[in-house]
Amino acid sequence: MNAFRLCIALLCTFILLPSSYAEQGYQTPSAELAALVDAKLAPRSALSSNGQWLALFERKRVVSLDELAKSELKLAGIKLNPVNFSRSRVSAKYSAIQIKHVETGTVFNINNLPDGIIRSPRFSPDSQYLAFVVEQKKSANLWLYNVNTKQAQQLSPTPLNSVLSANPYKWLPDSSAIIANLAVNINKPKLINNSQNVVPVIQQSTGEKAPARTYQNLLTSPFDEAQFKFYGQGQLAFITLDGNTQQIGRAGLYKSFSISPDSNNILVATINEPFSYQVPYSRFATTWQVLGMRGHVLAQLAKQPLGDNIPQGYDSVRTGARKFEWRADKGAEVIWAQAQDNGDMKTDVPYHDYLYSLRAPFKREPKLFAKVERRYAGIEWGNDQVAMLTDWRFSDRQVRTFIINPRYADKNRILFSERSYNDAYNNPGDVIYERNDLGANVIKIVGDRYIYLRGNGASEKGNIPFLDRYDVKTNSTKRVWQSQAPYYERVRALLDDDGERFITIRESKTEQPNFFIRDLDDDNLTQLTNFEHPYPAFKGVKKELLRYKRNDDVELSGTLYLPPGYDKTQGPLPVLMWAYPLEYKDKAVASQVRESPYEFTYIGYWGPMPYLAKGIAVFDDPKMPIVGIDEAQPNDNFRTQLVASAQAAVDVLVNKGIADKNKIAIAGHSYGAFMVANLLAHSDLFKTGIARSGAYNRTLTPFGFQGEERDFWQAQDVYANMSPFFHAEKINEPMLMIHGQEDPNSGTFPMQSERMYAALKGLGKEARLVMLPYEAHGYRARKSLLHVLWEQEQWLNKYLLTDEVQAGTKVIEAETPVN
Amino acid sequence: MQSERMYAALKGLGKEARLVMLPYEAHGYRARKSLLHVLWEQE
Numbered sequence: 001m002n003a004f005r006l007c008i009a010l011l012c013t014f015i016l017l018p019s020s021y022a023e024q025g026y027q028t029p030s031a032e033l034a035a036l037v038d039a040k041l042a043p044r045s046a047l048s049s050n051g052q053w054l055a056l057f058e059r060k061r062v063v064s065l066d067e068l069a070k071s072e073l074k075l076a077g078i079k080l081n082p083v084n085f086s087r088s089r090v091s092a093k094y095s096a097i098q099i100k101h102v103e104t105g106t107v108f109n110i111n112n113l114p115d116g117i118i119r120s121p122r123f124s125p126d127s128q129y130l131a132f133v134v135e136q137k138k139s140a141n142l143w144l145y146n147v148n149t150k151q152a153q154q155l156s157p158t159p160l161n162s163v164l165s166a167n168p169y170k171w172l173p174d175s176s177a178i179i180a181n182l183a184v185n186i187n188k189p190k191l192i193n194n195s196q197n198v199v200p201v202i203q204q205s206t207g208e209k210a211p212a213r214t215y216q217n218l219l220t221s222p223f224d225e226a227q228f229k230f231y232g233q234g235q236l237a238f239i240t241l242d243g244n245t246q247q248i249g250r251a252g253l254y255k256s257f258s259i260s261p262d263s264n265n266i267l268v269a270t271i272n273e274p275f276s277y278q279v280p281y282s283r284f285a286t287t288w289q290v291l292g293m294r295g296h297v298l299a300q301l302a303k304q305p306l307g308d309n310i311p312q313g314y315d316s317v318r319t320g321a322r323k324f325e326w327r328a329d330k331g332a333e334v335i336w337a338q339a340q341d342n343g344d345m346k347t348d349v350p351y352h353d354y355l356y357s358l359r360a361p362f363k364r365e366p367k368l369f370a371k372v373e374r375r376y377a378g379i380e381w382g383n384d385q386v387a388m389l390t391d392w393r394f395s396d397r398q399v400r401t402f403i404i405n406p407r408y409a410d411k412n413r414i415l416f417s418e419r420s421y422n423d424a425y426n427n428p429g430d431v432i433y434e435r436n437d438l439g440a441n442v443i444k445i446v447g448d449r450y451i452y453l454r455g456n457g458a459s460e461k462g463n464i465p466f467l468d469r470y471d472v473k474t475n476s477t478k479r480v481w482q483s484q485a486p487y488y489e490r491v492r493a494l495l496d497d498d499g500e501r502f503i504t505i506r507e508s509k510t511e512q513p514n515f516f517i518r519d520l521d522d523d524n525l526t527q528l529t530n531f532e533h534p535y536p537a538f539k540g541v542k543k544e545l546l547r548y549k550r551n552d553d554v555e556l557s558g559t560l561y562l563p564p565g566y567d568k569t570q571g572p573l574p575v576l577m578w579a580y581p582l583e584y585k586d587k588a589v590a591s592q593v594r595e596s597p598y599e600f601t602y603i604g605y606w607g608p609m610p611y612l613a614k615g616i617a618v619f620d621d622p623k624m625p626i627v628g629i630d631e632a633q634p635n636d637n638f639r640t641q642l643v644a645s646a647q648a649a650v651d652v653l654v655n656k657g658i659a660d661k662n663k664i665a666i667a668g669h670s671y672g673a674f675m676v677a678n679l680l681a682h683s684d685l686f687k688t689g690i691a692r693s694g695a696y697n698r699t700l701t702p703f704g705f706q707g708e709e710r711d712f713w714q715a716q717d718v719y720a721n722m723s724p725f726f727h728a729e730k731i732n733e734p735m736l737m738i739h740g741q742e743d744p745n746s747g748t749f750p751m752q753s754e755r756m757y758a759a760l761k762g763l764g765k766e767a768r769l770v771m772l773p774y775e776a777h778g779y780r781a782r783k784s785l786l787h788v789l790w791e792q793e794q795w796l797n798k799y800l801l802t803d804e805v806q807a808g809t810k811v812i813e814a815e816t817p818v819n
Numbered sequence: 820m821q822s823e824r825m826y827a828a829l830k831g832l833g834k835e836a837r838l839v840m841l842p843y844e845a846h847g848y849r850a851r852k853s854l855l856h857v858l859w860e861q862e
Contacts, residue, residue: 201842202839221842702827
């Protein structure tokens with residue numbers, strides 16, 4: 001009997017051999033997909049404030065695995081490189097700088113930089129210099145480029161500290177010097193943890209509510225605390241343009257520093273103990289002071305306690321003084337806010353915030369500057385008669401901006417704008433800034449009355465960017481210029497006071513973005529740059545904005561891309577949909593179109609676009625709005641609305657004859673991955689799904705997530721309904737999951753994918769899990785990106801492009817690529 | 820993680836709780852230092 005059973009068992013193993021991929025290690029996709037990872041996109045730019053110099057920074061988007069594998073410390077929410085005292089994984093990093101003279105178009109390259117990463121470039125306020133940081137293996141140093149001599153050199157040999165102060169230097173508004181934060185401990189021996197130092201890790205809560213998002217990379221032990229102090233310790237220094245360096249004050253844990261417009265004072269925030277194991281460094285106890293340029297303390301403004309008991313709610317804030325900043329329109333006056341509602345918008349008070357001011361020499365009592373009815377969102381400063389004050393609240397997403405006279409900030413306010421912050425159609429645009437006589441950044445106000453605004457111009461017809469001129473005296477706006485089809489052109493900077501000459505970035509579906517100078521007076525357009533098309537192989541891709549409705553009349557839209565050379569006579573295509581659900585409190589706002597049909601067709605390696613090369617049509621960003629009106633919260637009907645949105649997207653494609661309803665795949669990243677698992681569990685619309693870096697079990701984010709403010713105990717049903725983990729048994733289509741092993745995002749721990757995979761495997765579903773070594777929430781290493789493209793290509797080949805389905809075959813495995 | 824998350828939940832909800840994580844220890848505690856400390860915590 002036993003031998004017989006053994007025989008059958010062996011036989012069964014043979015028949016049920018999983019048809020898994022035999023390959024081990026990092027793979028590379030087909031050539032056209034691989035080329036996308038290395039494609040060169042338009043550089044980032046910065047314009048000097050006098051409009052004469054356009055600095056172009058070549059983006060370094062992709063790194064080597066070695067760079068990610070470098071030793072990295074995670075302390076209090078910061079990921080840092082302990083060798084050079086810089087933050088690891090900074091996204092804005094560059095490999096080269098070019099300076100273009102706007103009037104003549106002449107280009108100057110900076111050729112003498114050492115091997116390293118360029119970060120934080122900033123023109124001096126007087127436009128004569130470009131400062132930047134060069135980060136190398138052992139240190140990060142400050143460099144200076146002189147636009148007159150066209151020479152660049154290292155300004156200071158002393159390494160900078162970006163661990164706490166992410167921006168390690170600031171220009172004085174008068175451009176005479178730079179204040180920088182130096183890495184005082186960089187040459188000291190590193191701290192060692194041995195079991196002599198090890199102690200039990202203890203936390204105690206005393207009965208005060210203290211909900212915290214599930215932050216990652218927090219401090220976990222007294223040794224972590226010692227490390228935090230060691231790497232965070234900084235020293236402010238005054239560095240003149242010839243490199244002369246003077247220390248300012250004592251060493252300390254400098255979180256931020258900013259210089260008053262009159263270049264005489266520094267507003268400084270330093271972190272104090274006790275540290276916390278529940279919240280990141282940004283909420284640690286902080287002392288705010290004003291220092292003079294030699295380091296003496298001119299004023300102690302506040303000692304903020306640890307912020308671990310801020311009430312739940314997106315518009316909740318700490319009590320006591322907060323949001324310190326210099327007024328940009330005065331020489332040296334500090335402004336801050338103080339909540340009048342215990343930090344909680346649910347408290348019923350006439351004014352939720354008061355604003356206070358204190359002017360140099362900081363000896364008098366602070367004055368009450370303004371009363372703010374809702375939660376204070378900030379002030380934009382212009383001159384001593386015009387400023388713009390904004391308040392908001394989360395409950396109805398309303399944001400309001402008022403024109404105020406800073407001399408009498410409570411009187412005669414003009415309501416400039418009032419809308420839901422999700423309402424793109426009524427967004428008045430962003431105010432244009434300029435440097436004033438002190439070198440401070442202020443709202444550009446012409447003739448004491450005109451303010452310029454540039455915006456996306458979202459409308460029923462798509463985004464049509466604009467330039468507007470607002471008249472403070474008459475409270476009216478005039479449209480100065482607007483982008484014209486078939487181009488998508490947006491204002492980058494003004495070159496004059498009349499709004500007639502300005503720099504734009506212009507693109508079309510087939511022409512990639514370039515810089516232009518537009519002159520309305522002469523009615524001409526001068527091309528400033530000539531960047532090459534980044535992926536000529538995809539030039540023939542056709543794109544179309546589709547508009548359609550959901551079963552509850554919410555209007556939806558999405559962009560359809562068709563592979564080069566496709567025409568309708570070929571019949572329907574397999575389709576890859578890529579989406580991300582968003583929450584709204586208003587149906588009309590949820591229905592808004594948020595892109596332009598004339599935008600350049602980007603083929604990023606990140607999303608669905610590469611698969612156009614496989615003859616797959618892509619339906620990008622079909623809207624999945626989750627709406628909750630009045631008392632109802634959006635997520636109360638999450639599943640119904642999600643499935644309805646997906647159904648509408650599938651229907652419009654099938655009705656147009658583009659898609660075969662049996663050959664549609666759904667994919668997404670982060671909340672998009674969460675969406676994919678939900679759609680596979682609660683609908684049969686899709687053949688297969690790809691879910692990257694998602695969260696599937698919402699009990700692991702119990703104090704709110706995404707747009708959901710309620711905690712798990714207040715809304716257990718909602719959390720359970722929305723968690724695909726709880727419904728894993730309903731997932732009947734194969735799902736590919738990918739996740740970075742070092743993902744610190746507060747919702748999407750690697751464990752989310754590991755546990756979801758374990759659930760699917762245990763339930764006998766078809767799934768594949770790929771964990772990427774060293775990667776965080778966005779994948780950065782070239783090897784990882786190529787492998788992800790390959791995984792997705794193999795998956796789509798198998799489940800979307802192949803017609804045969806091998807009966808009884810299950811693909812069940814997990815794999816971690818080995819370098 | 821079970822204790823860490825339960826503690827975070829109780830703290831977030833404003834309950835009285837104390838969490839002690841013992842370095843190096845598995846499901847049964849073995850080190851003399853750990854055992855002495857546990858007895859002290861409970862006392």
